[in-house]
Amino acid sequence: MTSPVLNLRRWAGAWQHWSLDKQLTLLFPAGILLFALLFGDIRQWQPADNKAALTGTGIFFLLIALTRLALARNVLSTRYEWLLRELWPVPAMLLGYLLMRLLRLELAIDALGIELMDPQMIAFDTALFGQPLPLLIQHWVSPAMTLLMENAYLHFYYIVPVGSLLWLFYYRAEQPAAFILVRQGIIYTLVIGWLLYLLVPVIGPGQWLAASFTVSLGAQDGLVYDAVNSFRYAYDCFPSLHTAVPWVTLLLCWRWYPWPLRLLVLTMTLSITLSTLYLRYHYAADVLGGILLAVIVAQLRLPQIASRNPH
Numbered sequence: 001m002t003s004p005v006l007n008l009r010r011w012a013g014a015w016q017h018w019s020l021d022k023q024l025t026l027l028f029p030a031g032i033l034l035f036a037l038l039f040g041d042i043r044q045w046q047p048a049d050n051k052a053a054l055t056g057t058g059i060f061f062l063l064i065a066l067t068r069l070a071l072a073r074n075v076l077s078t079r080y081e082w083l084l085r086e087l088w089p090v091p092a093m094l095l096g097y098l099l100m101r102l103l104r105l106e107l108a109i110d111a112l113g114i115e116l117m118d119p120q121m122i123a124f125d126t127a128l129f130g131q132p133l134p135l136l137i138q139h140w141v142s143p144a145m146t147l148l149m150e151n152a153y154l155h156f157y158y159i160v161p162v163g164s165l166l167w168l169f170y171y172r173a174e175q176p177a178a179f180i181l182v183r184q185g186i187i188y189t190l191v192i193g194w195l196l197y198l199l200v201p202v203i204g205p206g207q208w209l210a211a212s213f214t215v216s217l218g219a220q221d222g223l224v225y226d227a228v229n230s231f232r233y234a235y236d237c238f239p240s241l242h243t244a245v246p247w248v249t250l251l252l253c254w255r256w257y258p259w260p261l262r263l264l265v266l267t268m269t270l271s272i273t274l275s276t277l278y279l280r281y282h283y284a285a286d287v288l289g290g291i292l293l294a295v296i297v298a299q300l301r302l303p304q305i306a307s308r309n310p311h
Contacts, residue, residue, distance in 0.1 A: 019180070021187035025089040028096040028191055032103065035198075040108035056231065057098050060091065082176070083169055090162060090183060093190050097233065100194065106234035109201050117200050117238065118208040121283040133284035134205045134277050138215040141278075146218045149278045152271040153242065160246040160268055161186050164253045172256055182252045185301045189248045189293060193241040196289075201235035206280035217279065240282045243273050243290030244297075251298035 067084050070076055076084070125132040161182075168179045246269040257265060273291075276282040 019184065021184045022089050024187060024191050025092045025096075028093070028194070029099050032096055032099045032105065035108060036099075036103035036105055038108075039111050040103060040105055041111070054102065057095060057102070060095050060098075063091065064088075079173070086176075086179060086183065087165060087169075089187055090165065093187060096194065097190075098231070100197070100233035100236075101231060104234075105198065106201070109198065109235060114199075114201055116208075116235070117202050118204075118283075121202055121238065121285040122205075122209075124285040125283050128284060132205055132209060134280045134282075135209065135212055137277060138213055141215045141217055143218050145278070148271070149275040152268070153275040153279055153281075156268045156272045157242050157246065160265060160272070161249045164249050164265070167261070168253070168256065175256070178253075178256055181301055182249060185248045185252045185297050186245060188301075189244050189297050190241065192293060192297070193239055193244055193290075196239060197233065197236050200238045202237035202283070202286065203235055204237045204281050204286075205283055209280075213280065237282055238286045239289030239293050240273075240276050240286040241290060242276050242281070243287045244294045246272050247291055247294035248297050251294060252301060 067088065071081060071084065122132050129136055165179060165182060165186075168175070168182060172178055246265075250265055250269050253265070254262065273287060276287055277284065
C-alpha cells in the first residue's frame with residue numbers, strides 16, 4: 001500500500017509541473033470554501049433547493065473516479081490519456097461555480113455589506129441606449145425567438161468551448177500547444193469572471209426590473225428560468241461569462257477553424273450573446289464587460305502560441 005507521505009510527495013511533484021490554469025482549477029474551489037467559512041453562513045446552504053447543483057457535483061466526482069480508474073489500468077492509448085489529463089480542468093472548473101451556488105456566497109456578500117451594482121448597470125445602459133437594453137428589445141419577443149434563445153443560452157455556452165477543444169484534439173493533433181492555449185484562455189476567463197462576481201455583485205434585469213417588463217417571454221419562460229436558476233449563483237451577472245467564454249474561445253481558435261466552422265461558431269457565439277439580453281439575465285454593461293474580458297485574455301494568450309509547450 002502506498003503511504004500517505006509518498007502520495008503527498010507525488011502530488012507536490014505533479015503540482016510543481018502543472019501550468020497555472022491547472023493550479024487555479026484546484027485553488028479556486030478551495031478559495032470559495034474558505035471565503036464561505038470566513039464570511040458566509042454555510043448552515044443556510046439549503047440542500048433541498050440545490051438538488052440540481054448537488055447532482056452536478058456528484059457527477060463531477062464520479063467522472064474523476066472513472067478517469068483515475070482508466071488511467072491507472074492503462075486501458076487507453078497514449079493519445080487519449082493525454083486528452084484526459086489536459087481536458088479535465090475545463091469541466092472541473094464547474095465545481096467552483098457550483099460551490100458558489102451550494103455555499104450561498106451571496107450571504108457572504110451581504111454580510112460584508114457589498115451593495116448590489118444594478119443601479120450602476122442601469123445607468124450605463126441608459127446612457128448608451130436611453131433605457132436598459134433588455135427593456136428596449138422586449139418587443140422582439142415571439143415563441144420561436146424565445147425557443148431559439150433558450151437553446152442558445154442553455155446549450156451553445158458549453159458546446160462552443162468544449163466542442164472547440166475536442167475539434168483541436170481530433171483535427172489539429174499536430175498542434176497540442178493550441179489545445180493548451182485555448183484551455184488556458186477558458187480557465188483564466190472563468191476565474192477572473194467569478195472573482196468579479198464577488199467584487200461587483202449584480203442580480204440582473206430579470207429580477208431587479210421584473211415589474212418594468214410589459215412583454216412576457218412566453219410559455220417556456222418558467223421552464224428555462226427554473227433550469228438555469230437551479231445552477232446559478234445569485235449575483236452572477238458582471239461580467240457576462242455566457243458572453244466571455246464563447247468569445248474568448250472564438251478569438252483563440254479563429255486561426256485554426258476552417259471557414260465553415262468559423263461561420264458556425266461565430267453564429268453560435270452571437271446567438272449566445274443576444275440570448276443573455278433577450279432572456280433578461282444581463283444588462284448591456286454585463287455583455288460589454290464580457291466581451292472586453294474575452295478580448296483582454298485572448299490578446300494575452302495569442303502571442304504565446306509559438307512558444308507554448310504542453311505539460
